[in-house]
Amino acid sequence: MWQAFFVLYTFFNQLIMTNLRIAIQKSGRLQDNSIKLLKECGFNISNGKNQLKALVQNFPAEILFLRDDDIPQYVEDNVADIGIIGENVFIEKKKNIKEIERLGFAKCRMSIAVPKTSDYNGIEWLNNKKIATSYPVIVQRFLNENNLNSEIHEISGSVEIAPGIGLAEAICDIVSTGSTLMSNGLKEVETVCSSEAILVASSNMAQEKKQLIEQLLFRIKAVKRAKNNKYLILNAPNDSIDSISKVLPGMKSPTITPLRDQNWSSLSSVVNENEFWTKIEQLKSLGAQGILVLPIEKMIL
Ligand code: PRT
Ligand code: ZN
Numbered sequence: 001m002w003q004a005f006f007v008l009y010t011f012f013n014q015l016i017m018t019n020l021r022i023a024i025q026k027s028g029r030l031q032d033n034s035i036k037l038l039k040e041c042g043f044n045i046s047n048g049k050n051q052l053k054a055l056v057q058n059f060p061a062e063i064l065f066l067r068d069d070d071i072p073q074y075v076e077d078n079v080a081d082i083g084i085i086g087e088n089v090f091i092e093k094k095k096n097i098k099e100i101e102r103l104g105f106a107k108c109r110m111s112i113a114v115p116k117t118s119d120y121n122g123i124e125w126l127n128n129k130k131i132a133t134s135y136p137v138i139v140q141r142f143l144n145e146n147n148l149n150s151e152i153h154e155i156s157g158s159v160e161i162a163p164g165i166g167l168a169e170a171i172c173d174i175v176s177t178g179s180t181l182m183s184n185g186l187k188e189v190e191t192v193c194s195s196e197a198i199l200v201a202s203s204n205m206a207q208e209k210k211q212l213i214e215q216l217l218f219r220i221k222a223v224k225r226a227k228n229n230k231y232l233i234l235n236a237p238n239d240s241i242d243s244i245s246k247v248l249p250g251m252k253s254p255t256i257t258p259l260r261d262q263n264w265s266s267l268s269s270v271v272n273e274n275e276f277w278t279k280i281e282q283l284k285s286l287g288a289q290g291i292l293v294l295p296i297e298k299m300i301l
Contacts (some may be wrong), residue, residue, distance in 0.1 A: 019062045019214040023080035026065040033105040034084045043220035075202050081209050085193040092137045096203050103197040107178045112190040115163050120189050132162035133172040142192045183216040225299040233268045234291040247282045274287050
């Protein structure tokens with residue numbers, strides 16, 4: 001009797017339970033980092049690859065594996081509640097969705113490139129020229145901002161070969177290291193925009209989904225913050241503790257523990273990656289010694 005009740009309870013519970021549906025790229029440059037981020041947020045995902053859908057075992061969420069170009073439409077249509085895409089795709093697709101968090105990976109830029117041998121002498125050169133691209137919306141926005149009247153030739157892939165086969169005089173494509181442009185005899189002449197992976201969300205969704213997103217965002221922020229900070233432990237002469245504490249205020253104030261040598265203390269605190277080396281120089285000049293630097297896994301304020 002009780003067993004039957006339990007089975008029925010579980011069944012109805014699952015029926016009414018709302019899962020947060022998260023769309024990520026099925027394969028490509030965004031996939032590994034998207035899965036890594038969700039795992040760092042504590043998600044236990046059964047198996048990503050070769051599946052269209054995966055259930056998160058320890059959070060009311062499921063992962064949908066899709067082509068990155070399709071994710072904005074799925075999020076707009078509420079098939080997925082949130083998604084991870086490149087900012088370039090977000091701008092290009094112009095869907096009714098919103099950016100809710102920048103994720104800091106898949107960093108790249110969109111640039112205009114022309115043949116190395118071209119007599120390019122400034123942005124005006126592009127006027128009345130043909131530009132090949134897979135991103136017509138982004139290119140048109142750039143042309144409008146610069147009062148240029150160029151022709152956009154939309155192609156879906158291998159944009160970098162367009163000038164070589166006489167399809168266009170310039171291209172606009174994603175650039176990361178620049179080696180693709182170089183090996184195709186092209187030079188980068190203008191940056192159109194920069195891009196990184198972002199989390200996007202549907203503009204209208206149920207309250208319980210919003211709460212789940214808030215929970216996920218809390219975790220993402222803790223993971224991102226941890227990546228941007230380092231944990232420092234150092235030894236300092238007692239008479240420098242005040243000045244060192246000013247250099248290393250940490251999350252509230254540094255932890256100070258006396259050493260066996262009564263003139264010295266151990267001090268630990270958190271320092272932001274951006275100011276790391278400047279702070280190390282200041283600490284050294286204040287007499288700090290034996291500085292240990294440790295990575296932080298999660299950082300919750
Ligand atoms: O199959 P699906 O449609 O899902 O994937 P996709 O082939 O459209 O996208 P994918 O996986 O190539 O890229 C996904 C996202 O990663 C892009 O939308 C960008 O936001 C981001 N990203 C970051 C990049 C690059 N770096 C990148 N280097 N996307 C593409 N490239 C390509 C670029 O198109 C060019 O061919 O790499 C080449 C340039 O690289 P470098 O290093 O030679 O300059
Ligand atoms: Zn794509």
